[in-house]
Amino acid sequence: MVGVCCALELQARGHRVTLFERGEPGGETSSGNAGVAARSSLVPLNHPGLWQSLPSLLGNRGGALRYGPAYALRRAGRLAAFLLQARQQPFERTTAALDALIVHSRQRHRHWASEARAQHLWRSDGWFYLYRSQQAYAAAHPIRASWSRFGVAHETLDAHALRSVEPGLGTAYPVAVWVRDADAACDPRQVVQAYASLFVGNGGRLLQATVQHLSPAPGQGWLVHAADRPEEQVDEVVVALGPWSPGLLAGLGLKVPMLYERGYHMHYSWNGTQPLLRPVYDTGAACVLAPMAGGLRLSTGVELNELDAPASLAQLDMAERAVRTCLPLGARLDTQAWKGARPTLPDSRPAIGPSARLPGLWLALGHQHIGFSTGPGTAALLGSLVDGEPAPFDPSPFSPGRFRL
Numbered sequence: 001m002v003g004v005c006c007a008l009e010l011q012a013r014g015h016r017v018t019l020f021e022r023g024e025p026g027g028e029t030s031s032g033n034a035g036v037a038a039r040s041s042l043v044p045l046n047h048p049g050l051w052q053s054l055p056s057l058l059g060n061r062g063g064a065l066r067y068g069p070a071y072a073l074r075r076a077g078r079l080a081a082f083l084l085q086a087r088q089q090p091f092e093r094t095t096a097a098l099d100a101l102i103v104h105s106r107q108r109h110r111h112w113a114s115e116a117r118a119q120h121l122w123r124s125d126g127w128f129y130l131y132r133s134q135q136a137y138a139a140a141h142p143i144r145a146s147w148s149r150f151g152v153a154h155e156t157l158d159a160h161a162l163r164s165v166e167p168g169l170g171t172a173y174p175v176a177v178w179v180r181d182a183d184a185a186c187d188p189r190q191v192v193q194a195y196a197s198l199f200v201g202n203g204g205r206l207l208q209a210t211v212q213h214l215s216p217a218p219g220q221g222w223l224v225h226a227a228d229r230p231e232e233q234v235d236e237v238v239v240a241l242g243p244w245s246p247g248l249l250a251g252l253g254l255k256v257p258m259l260y261e262r263g264y265h266m267h268y269s270w271n272g273t274q275p276l277l278r279p280v281y282d283t284g285a286a287c288v289l290a291p292m293a294g295g296l297r298l299s300t301g302v303e304l305n306e307l308d309a310p311a312s313l314a315q316l317d318m319a320e321r322a323v324r325t326c327l328p329l330g331a332r333l334d335t336q337a338w339k340g341a342r343p344t345l346p347d348s349r350p351a352i353g354p355s356a357r358l359p360g361l362w363l364a365l366g367h368q369h370i371g372f373s374t375g376p377g378t379a380a381l382l383g384s385l386v387d388g389e390p391a392p393f394d395p396s397p398f399s400p401g402r403f404r405l
């Protein structure tokens with residue numbers, strides 16, 4: 001999503017753009033997510049409340065967060081930096097930055113969805129946080145306080161009010177919060193593909209090619225070395241490879257302090273008489289259920305581990321069991337669970353802008369849990385910086401220079 005949006009935005013600004021994609025646009029992380037684009041996502045995982053839940057998270061048995069012990073040791077420095085951001089002051093800076101990015105992105109999604117004739121893939125009537133007890137609802141008060149500070153439209157519903165707006169849920173959850181400021185996509189992969197087709201239809205060049213490394217061109221500009229192709233010389237290059245960005249940038253001496261928050265999904269049939277219409281976050285089961293083209297998609301919480309470590313289905317199995325105690329989830333529809341990695345930087349803010357070290361190199365990476373929704377705002381910010389125009393929102397919290405990139 002991020003790379004495709006950057007390509008679209010730069011093209012719209014009059015640049016000649018080539019998009020290198022080793023597979024198909026929207027084939028990786030941007031396909032497997034929960035499709036939610038919500039202002040409630042301005043609260044990152046490393047919010048001040050994380051300290052309170054840390055002792056239980058360290059037990060490594062829950063559904064919300066698990067970690068590979070060897071990975072945690074290897075990445076202790078990055079994890080410590082991530083935790084240190086869960087203090088009030090950095091949290092406030094991050095939430096303000098993310099809110100600007102999310103708000104701008106929603107507008108740009110609507111623009112690109114309209115241009116790409118992809119509006120039918122979106123609905124815009126919010127999503128729900130579901131609680132299994134009043135205590136659980138009360139414990140989440142600080143998160144709602146953050147939403148209120150930014151004016152995120154949300155309202156609390158009891159079980160009966162919830163059933164009247166989302167009949168498929170019945171009355172299984174005693175209390176819920178309806179976040180009204182939210183859109184949802186029913187097929188994230190198709191959204192990215194529609195945007196990529198718009199780019200190509202407008203004359204953009206999409207090369208199915210694996211970029212192996214980048215090198216400075218003699219004089220100025222960059223050489224893009226892709227497998228089985230002659231090298232290409234370009235004036236400027238944007239790296240937006242999601243979780244694979246650190247690998248390519250390491251070849252240029254840039255060390256990206258990325259953490260991989262892996263997650264899984266599985267599609268299910270639904271045995272209820274009323275379908276689920278909107279995505280819901282079952283906070284007790286630590287998973288999101290989203291109605292998608294391929295069935296009801298259950299997406300899991302976070303597993304901190306190496307990008308390519310073998311899959312572990314413990315969280316998926318646990319979430320499924322927990323959901324079944326409340327909802328008429330049907331059979332598994334996929335032969336294998338999908339696995340992806342949320343690409344996260346220690347302060348939960350993506351790096352968007354020029355490299356502080358290498359002229360002509362631009363970065364758009366590290367979008368943690370919100371890259372599907374914030375690709376378009378990322379691209380709008382990047383485009384304004386490339387053209388030296390006033391930015392649509394404050395670029396400084398996103399500066400790659402904060403990590404000496």
Ligand SMILES: Cc1cc2nc3c(=O)[nH]c(=O)nc-3n(C[C@H](O)[C@H](O)[C@H](O)COP(=O)(O)OP(=O)(O)OC[C@H]3O[C@@H](n4cnc5c(N)ncnc54)[C@H](O)[C@@H]3O)c2cc1C
Pocket residue numbers: 001002003020021022023024025026027028029030031032033034035036037209210211212240241242243244248261262263264265299300340341342343365366367368369370371372373374
């Ligand atoms: C379980 C889960 C649920 C999520 N839910 C949501 C949600 O509800 N809402 C939301 O906004 N976000 C969500 N996210 C986060 C979101 O999916 C990511 O932040 C986002 O997809 C990152 O987009 P990206 O374009 O940076 O990366 P990607 O989508 O991974 O794109 C990177 C692209 O680079 C290509 N590539 C890699 N290496 C090379 C190379 N060498 N040469 C050429 N091409 C290459 C890949 O093929 C890929 O297509 C979720 C993530 C997970 C895992």
